Amino acid sequence: MKTWHTLTLALLSWGLQLLPAQKVGYVDTQALLERMPEYKAAEQEIERLTQQWQKEIDDIYARVEQLFQQYREQEPLMSPEMKRRKQDEIEAEERKARELQRKRFGPNGDLFKQREEKMKPILDRLNQAIQAVAQEKKFAIVLDRSAGANILYAEPAYDLTDAVAAKLGLR
Numbered sequence: 428m429k430t431w432h433t434l435t436l437a438l439l440s441w442g443l444q445l446l447p448a449q450k451v452g453y454v455d456t457q458a459l460l461e462r463m464p465e466y467k468a469a470e471q472e473i474e475r476l477t478q479q480w481q482k483e484i485d486d487i488y489a490r491v492e493q494l495f496q497q498y499r500e501q502e503p504l505m506s507p508e509m510k511r512r513k514q515d516e517i518e519a520e521e522r523k524a525r526e527l528q529r530k531r532f533g534p535n536g537d538l539f540k541q542r543e544e545k546m547k548p549i550l551d552r553l554n555q556a557i558q559a560v561a562q563e564k565k566f567a568i569v570l571d572r573s574a575g576a577n578i579l580y581a582e583p584a585y586d587l588t589d590a591v592a593a594k595l596g597l598r
């Protein structure tokens with residue numbers, strides 16, 4: 428049994444030596460994106476929308492707080508029916524704020540959709556440039572250094588970031 432494993436390992440290592448070496452390169456996509464004016468513009472637009480939507484939500488919560496303060500001040504003078512109506516009004520405003528927050532910032536909310544809509548063409552352009560450079564320079568694999576690929580060491584000769592930047596027309 429032991430000889431069978433030894434023979435298998437020997438054949439496997441011999442077979443791997445016969446395979447041609449594959450060139451592996453890397454790029455820093457975050458550095459490339461930060462150099463792209465359209466990326467910066469998209470980020471600024473998304474930030475503007477985020478602030479606008481957050482203000483809408485904050486305004487509703489401020490209205491809730493105002494209604495609650497009024498309720499606390501007037502509660503001793505209210506009938507049970509008036510109390511219930513006022514509590515219902517406060518709860519409705521809170522629901523409205525939560526629903527708007529979910530609509531704007533939820534998993535499939537407006538922010539997610541805007542980011543996807545604005546970033547997809549930019550990321551597609553970047554990926555096409557990476558593919559073109561990899562094919563031109565005959566790289567079999569290209570890793571993203573900025574995506575946490577845990578590259579502990581990389582020979583600068585295999586850094587394709589500048590070549591991709593040139594392909595994109597970036598300085």
